[in-house]
Amino acid sequence: MEPSVLQELAAIVAPQPLLTQPEAMLVYECDGHTLDKAPPDVVVFPTSTEQVAAVVKLANRHDVPFVARGAGTGLSGGALALEGGIVIEMCRMNKILEIDYGNQRAVVQPGLVNLHLSLAVSDAGFYYAPDPSSQGSCTIGGNVAENSGGPHTLKYGVTTNHVLGLEVVLPNGDLVHFGGAVLDTPGYDLTGLFVGSEGTFGIVTSVTVRIMRKPQVVKTLLAFFDTVEAASNAVSGIIGAGIIPAALEMMDNLTIQAVEAAIQASLPLDAGALLLIELDGIEDGMEADAQRIADICQQNDCQNVRVAQDDAERALLWKGRKEAFGAIGRLTPNYYTHDGVIPRTRLPEALTRLQIISHRYGLRIANVFHAGDGNLHPLVLYDERDGEEVERVLKAGHDILQACVDLGGVLSGEHGIGLEKKNCMPWLFSEGDLDVMRRVRQVFNPQELCNPNKVIPLRGRCRCGAVTGDGTPDHETHEAVATAMQDAHVRA
Amino acid sequence: MSALDRLATSLQSVVGEEHLLTDAAAAPYAVDDVLPSLVALPGDETQVADVLRLADEHAATVFPRGGGSHVQLGATPERVDVVLSVERLRRQLAYEPGDMTTTVQAGMPLSDLQGVLGAQGQFVALDPPATAATTIGGVIATNASGPRRLLYGTARDVVLGVSVVTADGARSKAGGRVVKNVTGYDLTKLYIGSLGTLGVVLELTFKVHPLPPGEETIGIACAGHADLLPVLNALLRLPLRLNSLELLNAAALAALQAGNGATVPPAPYLFLARLEGDAAVTAGQKQRIAEALRGLSLSAPATTQDWQSEDQQRLWSCLATQALLPDSVAAKIGLRITDVAAFCAAIEALLADPPWLLHAHAGNGIVSVQIPVGKGSEETLLAQIQALDGCVERLNGHRVIERAPVAVKRRCEVWGPVGDNFVVMQALKASYDPRHRLNPGRFIGGL
Ligand SMILES: Cc1cc2nc3c(=O)[nH]c(=O)nc-3n(C[C@H](O)[C@H](O)[C@H](O)COP(=O)(O)OP(=O)(O)OC[C@H]3O[C@@H](n4cnc5c(N)ncnc54)[C@H](O)[C@@H]3O)c2cc1C
Numbered sequence: 001m002e003p004s005v006l007q008e009l010a011a012i013v014a015p016q017p018l019l020t021q022p023e024a025m026l027v028y029e030c031d032g033h034t035l036d037k038a039p040p041d042v043v044v045f046p047t048s049t050e051q052v053a054a055v056v057k058l059a060n061r062h063d064v065p066f067v068a069r070g071a072g073t074g075l076s077g078g079a080l081a082l083e084g085g086i087v088i089e090m091c092r093m094n095k096i097l098e099i100d101y102g103n104q105r106a107v108v109q110p111g112l113v114n115l116h117l118s119l120a121v122s123d124a125g126f127y128y129a130p131d132p133s134s135q136g137s138c139t140i141g142g143n144v145a146e147n148s149g150g151p152h153t154l155k156y157g158v159t160t161n162h163v164l165g166l167e168v169v170l171p172n173g174d175l176v177h178f179g180g181a182v183l184d185t186p187g188y189d190l191t192g193l194f195v196g197s198e199g200t201f202g203i204v205t206s207v208t209v210r211i212m213r214k215p216q217v218v219k220t221l222l223a224f225f226d227t228v229e230a231a232s233n234a235v236s237g238i239i240g241a242g243i244i245p246a247a248l249e250m251m252d253n254l255t256i257q258a259v260e261a262a263i264q265a266s267l268p269l270d271a272g273a274l275l276l277i278e279l280d281g282i283e284d285g286m287e288a289d290a291q292r293i294a295d296i297c298q299q300n301d302c303q304n305v306r307v308a309q310d311d312a313e314r315a316l317l318w319k320g321r322k323e324a325f326g327a328i329g330r331l332t333p334n335y336y337t338h339d340g341v342i343p344r345t346r347l348p349e350a351l352t353r354l355q356i357i358s359h360r361y362g363l364r365i366a367n368v369f370h371a372g373d374g375n376l377h378p379l380v381l382y383d384e385r386d387g388e389e390v391e392r393v394l395k396a397g398h399d400i401l402q403a404c405v406d407l408g409g410v411l412s413g414e415h416g417i418g419l420e421k422k423n424c425m426p427w428l429f430s431e432g433d434l435d436v437m438r439r440v441r442q443v444f445n446p447q448e449l450c451n452p453n454k455v456i457p458l459r460g461r462c463r464c465g466a467v468t469g470d471g472t473p474d475h476e477t478h479e480a481v482a483t484a485m486q487d488a489h490v491r492a
Numbered sequence: 493m494s495a496l497d498r499l500a501t502s503l504q505s506v507v508g509e510e511h512l513l514t515d516a517a518a519a520p521y522a523v524d525d526v527l528p529s530l531v532a533l534p535g536d537e538t539q540v541a542d543v544l545r546l547a548d549e550h551a552a553t554v555f556p557r558g559g560g561s562h563v564q565l566g567a568t569p570e571r572v573d574v575v576l577s578v579e580r581l582r583r584q585l586a587y588e589p590g591d592m593t594t595t596v597q598a599g600m601p602l603s604d605l606q607g608v609l610g611a612q613g614q615f616v617a618l619d620p621p622a623t624a625a626t627t628i629g630g631v632i633a634t635n636a637s638g639p640r641r642l643l644y645g646t647a648r649d650v651v652l653g654v655s656v657v658t659a660d661g662a663r664s665k666a667g668g669r670v671v672k673n674v675t676g677y678d679l680t681k682l683y684i685g686s687l688g689t690l691g692v693v694l695e696l697t698f699k700v701h702p703l704p705p706g707e708e709t710i711g712i713a714c715a716g717h718a719d720l721l722p723v724l725n726a727l728l729r730l731p732l733r734l735n736s737l738e739l740l741n742a743a744a745l746a747a748l749q750a751g752n753g754a755t756v757p758p759a760p761y762l763f764l765a766r767l768e769g770d771a772a773v774t775a776g777q778k779q780r781i782a783e784a785l786r787g788l789s790l791s792a793p794a795t796t797q798d799w800q801s802e803d804q805q806r807l808w809s810c811l812a813t814q815a816l817l818p819d820s821v822a823a824k825i826g827l828r829i830t831d832v833a834a835f836c837a838a839i840e841a842l843l844a845d846p847p848w849l850l851h852a853h854a855g856n857g858i859v860s861v862q863i864p865v866g867k868g869s870e871e872t873l874l875a876q877i878q879a880l881d882g883c884v885e886r887l888n889g890h891r892v893i894e895r896a897p898v899a900v901k902r903r904c905e906v907w908g909p910v911g912d913n914f915v916v917m918q919a920l921k922a923s924y925d926p927r928h929r930l931n932p933g934r935f936i937g938g939l
């Protein structure tokens with residue numbers, strides 16, 4: 001980047017320094033998706049909306065690409081500066097601007113860490129519902145961009161259901177406001193359209209969110225099963241009984257082992273699967289619902305149901321869930337996190353297919369996921385120093401996503417498409433569908449300078465590969481998986 | 493042969509003679525008293541696409557339509573070339589109770605869908621004022637909502653995926669059929685409430701909910717507007733499973749009583765709080781409400797009343813019907829929840845005669861005001877709208893005129909003023925419908 005441009009940038013964000021040293025760029029060359037890397041030319045740390053707008057205008061004048069970045073915990077390469085240019089790091093804009101308990105609203109800057117909002121309103125009896133497992137570090141701005149979820153989205157919805165208004169610096173540098181504290185703003189729902197646009201429609205500089213009253217009571221149950229099939233059936237049973245728990249999470253044996261090693265919560269190491277079930281709401285009827293759930297688990301051959309006796313035990317069980325990814329990290333140098341979704345009733349089939357994929361590629365796959373809404377998180381364990389293994393990981397990833405699509409599901413439930421799954425979009429969407437999305441992006445981002453080349457493959461360049469890699473959908477692999485599945489059914 | 497005649501001939505060959513209406517047969521499809529030249533009733537999705545493509549080729553404007561129960565929403569059009577009604581596309585395409593999702597065609601009546609889902613103990617959490625004709629597509633296009641939005645939200649919270657035909661006749665889809673999905677841009681949100689200005693909705697996938705095990709409604713009568721905020725705050729603060737919290741003024745209560753036989757107490761204001769749960773679960777909640785009310789210092793003690801089973805059903809269905817009162821100017825107003833009481837006071841101070849009906853989703857800050865038309869002249873009504881706007885502006889709210897005599901609509905800004913985001917809305921419209929074929933001029937800012 002030209003020194004004169006850097007000077008102009010420095011003047012905009014002064015006295016905050018710019019980062020340009022190659023060593024410093026290493027931190028910014030990828031996000032939580034570590035298989036793809038590209039260093040930016042410069043990182044800026046704006047402290048106000050005006051600075052963000054000025055940086056964006058400057059980028060436009062000089063035709064330089066730019067991308068907003070929160071905490072960099074994204075798992076689909078969203079914050080990666082694919083074509084170099086400017087990373088606009090939002091972490092200095094982390095203030096809570098307003099809390100209005102009477103209207104159950106808060107206005108926050110995008111760099112605020114998700115958990116910090118819940119902590120700030122906790123004493124008043126409130127919380128912010130969307131709770132990604134990364135909530136201790138990820139930012140509200142990143143959540144808005146990814147439309148992030150979390151374990152409690154089964155009952156309360158994902159980020160989009162809790163965002164009421166946005167202040168946005170458009171990719172041309174203009175400042176606009178969408179929605180607001182008052183519901184049902186007349187006109188198109190631009191807030192809803194923007195949430196989940198993965199940093200490609202502009203940069204959020206303030207967010208109006210709904211905060212909710214904490215539930216009167218919370219009850220957390222842990223049920224252990226011999227097999228993931230039995231646990232899946234219990235999930236169907238609970239939903240079928242008309243109970244919507246606040247959370248309904250599953251872990252398989254490999255995950256249980258990893259979590260137990262990490263947090264020592266007396267989990268039975270021989271269990272094939274566990275369900276973490278949380279009920280919340282008013283106390284009336286809670287015991288009865290908990291009993292019904294325990295009964296349903298028993299009817300599905302559950303080994304044992306454990307009820308958290310106090311807040312400390314509840315916190316421990318959740319710690320196990322929220323840190324499960326980290327716990328898996330202790331078993332392996334690297335793991336690849338997937339995020340496919342399937343219709344809930346196809347859970348047993350999906351898990352069988354994952355087993356087949358695991359065997360086929362000789363890779364360990366741990367499963368820890370949002371069972372209630374069919375959002376799978378297969379973690380594929382590997383060692384990035386082994387190039388041949390990385391190849392197999394990519395192929396396995398391809399098969400995993402293909403399985404989700406085959407079962408009527410989608411590519412991502414909460415981590416986004418980003419760079420990672422961009423080339424798989426044609427599995428779900430026709431060229432016509434993608435064209436409509438491209439045109440909408442053009443409305444916001446006509447110069448393609450704002451987080452270029454993410455989410456949707458460029459027209460005519462939608463060859464699809466093993467997730468990040470290249471090549472068309474591998475029909476041979478695909479058929480082989482289908483045959484193997486049939487075999488598995490015959491054996492069962 | 494005029495362009496419209498040529499279009500009629502082409503459309504006939506697409507939808508069949510009996511499904512292309514003209515003249516008298518087209519009259520029931522008038523949009524704000526403007527008669528359509530042609531009404532096309534396509535029988536499948538390909539026909540919808542063909543109708544749109546042909547209309548585009550013949551430079552004809554197209555007005556998408558569902559059951560016609562909410563067609564008054566939007567500015568009055570200059571001329572209506574083609575009404576495209578999706579009323580024949582009324583099938584449920586998929587329903588898996590275990591997945592709690594269903595996919596339907598846009599012309600399916602809402603009540604039919606609720607019937608099918610109800611048989612499985614489920615429902616789609618949308619309860620706007622509706623008639624038997626109200627279609628799912630119409631509800632989504634107008635973003636219509638009802639009392640249950642307090643607990644379940646609105647269309648944006650329950651629509652998972654959508655397929656549309658755009659003005660050029662091209663079909664596309666967005667979203668999916670699973671309950672959680674971030675694959676691609678969330679265009680479903682864009683189509684909800686877009687009043688058919690971006691495309692014609694063909695199919696919709698919904699997330700459904702289990703029916704509550706039981707319900708009970710508590711009425712809380714308040715002696716004056718000064719008591720409203722304390723009661724509202726107390727109710728919203730209590731641990732309750734509250735799915736609706738409505739507020740009615742005396743005029744709305746009187747109309748309810750007179751209109752269709754719901755028994756409601758006369759009172760300056762009445763909150764209606766609908767609780768979920770079986771009898772044991774609602775009993776505990778009622779007790780908490782009673783205790784909380786006793787603890788408030790109000791100008792006069794709030795009196796309460798219960799509605800259960802059939803009485804309760806009648807009450808809520810009367811409420812919904814009343815919202816569609818024909819002979820009125822109906823305005824939908826959005827406010828901060830804590831400003832609803834101040835708004836009631838402001839309306840009271842106007843001393844309107846005959847009095848305005850006020851009915852609020854109080855827990856959401858959404859208020860519906862109905863100004864009786866009666867013998868009121870156009871000028872009087874416009875003056876009343878102006879007075880209403882004053883109250884809304886002072887509280888930084890927004891308002892939409894949802895229904896009014898056409899002469900009045902032509903002279904007022906039905907959607908209210910536009911904001912700094914209007915450039916984006918214009919650009920979206922231009923991108924989807926560059927030749928302004930779909931519902932031209934009816935939406936905000938003349939889109
Ligand atoms: C251990 C772990 C667990 C996780 N668990 C979950 C989970 O349970 N649920 C879930 O949904 N996700 C989860 N994630 C993924 C990730 O945390 C979320 O996607 C999160 O929202 C990213 O936030 P961030 O601040 O790190 O954003 P970044 O990674 O920095 O950026 C993500 C995207 O947001 C854009 N962006 C950031 N700030 C802005 C802004 N102000 N304006 C516009 N665009 C912006 C970026 O350009 C990028 O495209 C997990 C990640 C990890 C590492």
